Amino acid sequence: MRLRTIFLFVLPVAILSLYPRVAEQGYLTYTLIVILAYSIIGFYYNMLLGNVGIPFLGPMVPYAVGGYTAGYLALNGYNPLIGIVVGSFFAAGSGFAFSLLSNRVRGLYMALYSLVITLFFHQLIVRSDIPAIFHIFVGAIGQNNIPDITLGGFRWRLGDGVAYYYLGILLFVGSAIFLKILLDSRFGVAFKAVRDAEVYAASLGIGIFRVKVIAFLVSSFFIGLSGGFLTIFYQAVGPDILETSNMLLFFSMVVFGGLGTFFGPVVGAFILVPLNNYLTPYGAWRLFAWGLAILFVVLVAPEGAVGKAEHLLRGRSIRGLIGSARAWTRTASGTSTS
Amino acid sequence: MLVLENVRSGYGQVEVLKGVSFEIKKGEYAAIIGANGHGKTTILRTASGLLRPSSGKVKFDGEDITGMPAYKVAEKGLIHIPEGARLFPQMTVQENLVAGAFAKSSWRNKAKNLARVYQLFPNIAERKNQLALTLSGGERQTVAIARGLMAENVKLLMIDEPSAGLAPILIDEVYEKIGEIRKTGVGVLVVEQSPKRIADCDCIYLIENGEVRMQGSAKEVLESKEVMQAYLGS
């Protein structure tokens, strides 16, 4: 295994695993669990957006499907862990439905359609008279009082949810390894081919649609997995997860960290989740600060934190960052030509 | 009139022009020839401002226009008629022509310029309310040239492949019109594939691999060994 992988990946995970032994604060455990879960979402949304290049604006749907399914099953007496697994598969199903979209449209139209369909979905489940098929979504109230996991004979919530913490790490590591294997395999190459040169790839015999379907299936599975996990952890879920504010959250994770990088979303989650929690008591100012931060990142460092770090490591200096800021002011003041 | 000094230009990482220099004098009739992909269109795009040279200078009428945005270059009287006509498809012929007179100095005189252009190209006057995308290839080329002439003081007209995709009789017409345009004192630079049409040029440049391989009078260039080689079979 390469030294960089060891340093960047194995070491932090090992340290994270020891954490609950050392620390006492439940709040930090809570935050870390959320960070891990969001990292999983980030990994796979980033894969879809950055590696395959599909401007998909509906990641909240598989998240919701995974979450609601897990909650529903747990509320009805099944082991919540089973609920999470089943939820992931249903989430993958919703991803499959979206993949059909990718066969009809791409680019801007894909973005628009996926967004509007997601908004539609949100509208649909908030109704009180929803069609039976959406039964598990139980309207605007959402699900509450979802029971805890009780594997191994004890409630997992004991000890500040340490058991959840370890499950979170397990899921995180598992999904990260799977993603790495996937991207290193011929699928990863196919993803890039679809992103950069679709027509050429098709001419080489790569089944474009098949690649997109797989991309949607895999990413939706893991996003749903995270959704199910978080739903069980929070013991509640509601239709607000389908709102555009959530989309902004998912987007910002990917953008902050770096579209197309591997660890970008993790960095993004590590920055955004605590930021979000820290700013919550400030009400509307939270959203204001957030919007400003995202704007700043997109304009000055669109390659994200990891992208910038990669630049720095390649010999460029802090000047690079200042240079980007300067470049932005230059274009904004119109002193360079079209 | 138009001077390129050691111009290097290209698209992103790909450098196409590797140091091109030439000068086209006022009122001259010049041509650029060469095989496809060697930089003929890139020269025009760099001169007109659509592309920015990575190094070198472009000067027009004594003024340094290196890096100047395309719309300003057009206002100076250097008009580029791009390959494939590039008309505005959803606009009528007349609207296309009027668009060509966008520059403030041209807009004031647009009625006059329109009349002048219709006189020069009577066959498009008939079609003035027709949508551009319904025109035939020859008509499109004519409208494209006419649109370029709608500018107020055209000093040099650069036409990229005026004969592309046209039947010989139409090509004759186009070159006839070019002749008429030249009579008004406007310089013309054409990028041409076929050496036959440019026999009465003052000066011809052969471009190969992004460089000026050869230049000279029409007679010199067209009868040279290099051109024979380049156009073997043409």
Place this chain on the structure above:
Amino acid sequence: MVETALLLPPLLSAIILGSLYALMAMGLTLIYSTIRILNFAHGAFFMAGAYIVWWLNTPESATRLFGTMIPVSGLQLPLFVAVIPAVIIIFGAGVVTQKALILPLIRKPNTLITTLVATLALATILESVATVIFGGGRFSYAQELVVGNVRFGELIVTYVEIIQFAVAIGVLVALYLFLKKSRIGIGMRAVAQDLDAASLCGIDTQTVYLLTFGIGAALAALAGFLLTNIIFLSPSVGATPLTIAFIVVVFGGIGSVPGTVIASYVVALVQQYVTLLLDPSWGLSFAFILMIAVLIIRPRGLFGFKET
């Protein structure tokens, strides 16, 4: 069977509402067709325009809510006067947005996603600023634009509705003439149809971009003013109009002006008749379903162009 008398009011509402939808969606279409980006902050411009009018118009006496004072200018400008600076200010906001946000991103890779994120972030910022300044409560304009209504037999039309319709249609017609005949309008159309050729015709594409974004934003602000005469104003008031605008442009074909107009009326008709036949909450959902049908049959919308 449904009586004819029952069928007419929804038709009337659809005509009025459709005109407002067209006004709202037009800004989105203009920006996309010329600059090729999707402006997520469109709904925020709608909201901001409405708030500026409210701020200029509402008397101080009306602003004590739950013990806290909501800031107003105290100028108490009449509504039809207040709308003018509001539209101008939002026009300026659009120009600034284009210059500061969009322009730097167009030159870089991944434009679609980065401009999406940037405009979404801008929308978030505008909404949060509105919440901070005015609180999250719902307001309405202190007085009606015009009081009264008119009867045509069984139909009642309020003067407000007539004004909404007249202003929306008037502005759309003016926009049409502007695009068709004026120098800048022709320039905008040229840039939308062929960027390079437009530059070669002497058209300053950067200025066209700025104006286009400004006009798009101004249209949203105007739509905001008109609609807030009949709905409540809040920081998130722009969300539904934005959603409707998205449906309209998807259905009509983004980038097509006639498509947008036609689609606006179709969506409004569907909404109104579904409301009549089922109930109001299904109205929007049916418009969505209509859009899915479009997706299956003709993905680029009625008049849309193929994605190049």
